Amino acid sequence: MEKRITLTGKILIIVDQEDLLDLLVLICKQLMPWLKVLTAQSGRQGIDCAHKELPDVILLDTRMPDMNGYNACQWLRVHEDTKHIPIIMFTGVKADSQARVKAWESGADAFLSKPIDHVEMVAQVNAMLRMKKAEDQLRKDKETLKEKDLLLKEIHHRVKNNMAMVSSLLNIQNSYIKDKKARTALAESRTCINSIAMLHEKLYCSSDLVNIDFHDYIYDLANSLIISYSIPRDRIELIIDINDIYLGADAAIPLGLIITELVTNSLKYGFKNDEKLTITIRMELEDNHFHLTVGDSGPGIGENLDWENTETLGIRLVILLTEQLAGKIHLDRKNGTTFHITFSNEEKNKNKKMN
Numbered sequence: 001m002e003k004r005i006t007l008t009g010k011i012l013i014i015v016d017q018e019d020l021l022d023l024l025v026l027i028c029k030q031l032m033p034w035l036k037v038l039t040a041q042s043g044r045q046g047i048d049c050a051h052k053e054l055p056d057v058i059l060l061d062t063r064m065p066d067m068n069g070y071n072a073c074q075w076l077r078v079h080e081d082t083k084h085i086p087i088i089m090f091t092g093v094k095a096d097s098q099a100r101v102k103a104w105e106s107g108a109d110a111f112l113s114k115p116i117d118h119v120e121m122v123a124q125v126n127a128m129l130r131m132k133k134a135e136d137q138l139r140k141d142k143e144t145l146k147e148k149d150l151l152l153k154e155i156h157h158r159v160k161n162n163m164a165m166v167s168s169l170l171n172i173q174n175s176y177i178k179d180k181k182a183r184t185a186l187a188e189s190r191t192c193i194n195s196i197a198m199l200h201e202k203l204y205c206s207s208d209l210v211n212i213d214f215h216d217y218i219y220d221l222a223n224s225l226i227i228s229y230s231i232p233r234d235r236i237e238l239i240i241d242i243n244d245i246y247l248g249a250d251a252a253i254p255l256g257l258i259i260t261e262l263v264t265n266s267l268k269y270g271f272k273n274d275e276k277l278t279i280t281i282r283m284e285l286e287d288n289h290f291h292l293t294v295g296d297s298g299p300g301i302g303e304n305l306d307w308e309n310t311e312t313l314g315i316r317l318v319i320l321l322t323e324q325l326a327g328k329i330h331l332d333r334k335n336g337t338t339f340h341i342t343f344s345n346e347e348k349n350k351n352k353k354m355n
Contacts, residue, residue: 009056009129012038014046014072015090016064020116024059027118032125043067047075050082057128059121060108061090062099070106077107084135086128088121090114160204163197188264188314191228195221195260199252211246214255218242218281221256222263229267234276236267241282245290251343254321255292261314262294262339270298270337280338288345295338307331 011028015021021039028037038053040046043064050058058076062069069089076082089108091099103111109131110124167190174186198221202212219240226236247255263279270277278297283290301307307315318339322329327343 008034009132010036010038010053011057011059011125012040012046012049012053012055013059014040014043014049014064014069015059015061016041017061020061023116024121027116027121028125031118031122035125043069043072043075046072047082050076050085051079054081055085056132057125058085058087059090059125060087062103070102073103073106073108084132084139086110086132088112088124088128090116160197160200163193163200167193167197185313191225191260191264192257194224195256196253198224199249199256203249208246211248212252214245214247214252214283215240215242217252217256218259218283221259222279222281225260225263225267231267235271237276237278239278239280239282241280241284243284245283245285251325254324258292258318258321258341259294261318265314266296266298266337270296272299285345290343290345292341292343293338294341295332295336297336300333300335300337301331303333 011032013021013024013028015024018041021041025037025039028035038049038055040049041064044067046058046060047067049055060069060073064072067075073087073089076085076087086109087107088110089103089106089112091103091111091113100111109128112121112124170186170190170193174183174190177183177186199212199217202217202220203210206212222238222240226233226238259281263281266277266279270279275297280293280295282293285291308319310316319329322341322343325341325343327341330340330342332338332340
């Protein structure tokens, strides 16, 4: 059995002729008893009533003495609290096409011709009520979405600030530690925290609060690492090849940490005498899989080193984060050190091209 939609609300009838006004009120009360009927006998009275009562639909006559229906309609359309109210205008006889065109141009949503056909009138009023209800819900949904966006933006901002606070606390703690290994471990922890803080700052500043431009993020991240190690720019070449890849935080955070660890290793161990070091970061999407490459032109990792079972914290972290992405990692020891990481483009890690 088809479910019937129950329509409720208020209707404002703006007509100066008493006999026509009485007829319209009677039709509304008999055929649409669920509506509260409001009346006005001039354009100005109708505008005042519309502002005060905010009806769900307005029936408006075109011909009135102090302000005609066209001017009243235009006035209602330019004011914020009344511009979304559906307006049905009464025009002259059906052959009066000029009056109908003028009604449309004034902002009317529909029109009726005199003499009034009560069946057509009821149908049009119900249609306008359904339209008003749908538009009100759409505006409400947009406001809710806007509030959620603002809340998410505030969350990113607070996470970024909290991360910065933790980083500062670690820096203070580091100044009291004498053990060199412990100081190095704290410094590396700060680097990881800063990479996460940078991602949340990017999301906070972006119009897209869910996905991040991965190229911009990695470009800023890699350059901040170079600056933190006080390496002259003429001694290093940074190549970043990442195009049209937008990632959510679920993928961007572990990938940012992976790149942080690998680039940090390159900066610490990749220089050979006075030779210039080239660091390359590439990422592409192929066959529904992301392929990340991070490499350098340094001396490379020795063939005898079992890197997959090493006790080094940085490499262990890279392996664990790759597993978190359900990915695979491969080391190429030719011409320096190059790590290849592949993982699936799942829905939560879906890339998004900006229009």
